[in-house]
Amino acid sequence: MKTPSVLQTLLTQSFESERSLRHFSSLASQELITLLASALGDLENSEKSSERTKKTLERAIFLSRNLRYFSSGARADFALTDLSQLVFDCLQLRESEFQKKNISLEVRVESTVFALVDPLALEQAILNCLDFASSHSTPGSQVGVNLQVINQGLQLSLALEGDAKDEAGEKLPLQHTALENLEASKLGLLGLTVASVIAEAHSGVFQTLKSPGEGTLLLFQVPIDARMNKQPHLFREKRRYQRVRVDFSGVLSSGTGQSFPGRVTVLSAGGCFVALSRDVVSRLSVGDSVSLEIQTDADHSLSIPTARVANTHPTGENSGVGLEFLELDLKAKNLLATLVKAHAS
Numbered sequence: 224m225k226t227p228s229v230l231q232t233l234l235t236q237s238f239e240s241e242r243s244l245r246h247f248s249s250l251a252s253q254e255l256i257t258l259l260a261s262a263l264g265d266l267e268n269s270e271k272s273s274e275r276t277k278k279t280l281e282r283a284i285f286l287s288r289n290l291r292y293f294s295s296g297a298r299a300d301f302a303l304t305d306l307s308q309l310v311f312d313c314l315q316l317r318e319s320e321f322q323k324k325n326i327s328l329e330v331r332v333e334s335t336v337f338a339l340v341d342p343l344a345l346e347q348a349i350l351n352c353l354d355f356a357s358s359h360s361t362p363g364s365q366v367g368v369n370l371q372v373i374n375q376g377l378q379l380s381l382a383l384e385g386d387a388k389d390e391a392g393e394k395l396p397l398q399h400t401a402l403e404n405l406e407a408s409k410l411g412l413l414g415l416t417v418a419s420v421i422a423e424a425h426s427g428v429f430q431t432l433k434s435p436g437e438g439t440l441l442l443f444q445v446p447i448d449a450r451m452n453k454q455p456h457l458f459r460e461k462r463r464y465q466r467v468r469v470d471f472s473g474v475l476s477s478g479t480g481q482s483f484p485g486r487v488t489v490l491s492a493g494g495c496f497v498a499l500s501r502d503v504v505s506r507l508s509v510g511d512s513v514s515l516e517i518q519t520d521a522d523h524s525l526s527i528p529t530a531r532v533a534n535t536h537p538t539g540e541n542s543g544v545g546l547e548f549l550e551l552d553l554k555a556k557n558l559l560a561t562l563v564k565a566h567a568s
Contacts, residue, residue, distance in 0.1 A: 385438030
């Protein structure tokens with residue numbers, strides 16, 4: 224057996240270090256996201272909630288989600304989505320930032336563009352591009368936002384104005400530029416890297432083009448089925464709620480008063496999957512009424528007073544039950560919505 228060379232040893236050590244770093248980032252970002260989402264949920268239910276604190280927490284969750292996408296990749300949860308409306312919603316969230324810097328927006332969006340995409344992931348990508356545009360555009364300049372259906376599928380472009388023409392009145396054409404070669408802040412590059420990860424998860428591409436005279440162009444392209452835009456009423460979303468992967472401890476209580484510890488591994492606003500031992504699963508049947516207490520972190524828990532066993536998985540390593548939530552108070556609804564959006568990746 225050959226002895227590994229010094230280069231092979233260094234490459235192995237580098238790979239293991241990067242894997243450990245990504246694993247640490249994934250775990251840390253999940254815990255950070257949960258804590259921030261819980262705090263935001265508390266603010267939603269407080270009459271004395273501070274709007275400034277709320278915006279700060281939302282921004283922290285947004286950045287934490289970028290870390291999560293960067294470290295763990297994007298596991299797209301596809302749903303039929305009105306992309307035209309999604310772009311307008313994102314613009315509304317960021318419009319004030321452009322106004323503060325006196326940056327005008329020229330928006331051209333095709334109407335009623337439907338596609339099967341992960342709406343929360345795509346929202347993250349669009350907001351990242353808008354953040355890059357607002358932070359790296361010159362005050363008084365213009366940013367063009369264009370959404371259109373092309374032969375390759377769907378294309379969203381953001382055009383940042385460049386410098387004025389030189390003395391000869393010539394402009395160099397836009398050329399493809401690697402992300403790391405952009406003159407941008409680290410957070411800006413992280414956001415564009417995440418946009419690229421999300422595009423790849425949709426079998427699409429994310430490109431950056433740059434020219435001293437023409438400026439910078441961000442291109443986000445994903446393939447879509449053109450039939451959806453001709454007859455969107457024929458396509459229906461199979462899932463009512465966005466689902467996310469989590470890892471929370473929980474206690475499930477049956478109608479007979481028995482309590483069983485488990486792990487909540489999938490969560491949505493309408494239900495969840497609770498990993499349980501095969502012995503416990505064998506005692507439950509579809510249609511049973513149960514309650515669930517989820518411990519999201521050391522100081523916060525989520526109580527589901529009434530849920531229905533929707534399906535059971537009695538065998539294999541992933542034994543457990545799928546639950547449909549039947550009764551939720553306002554606090555639980557707000558916390559669920561915040562957790563799901565925060566953990567979507």
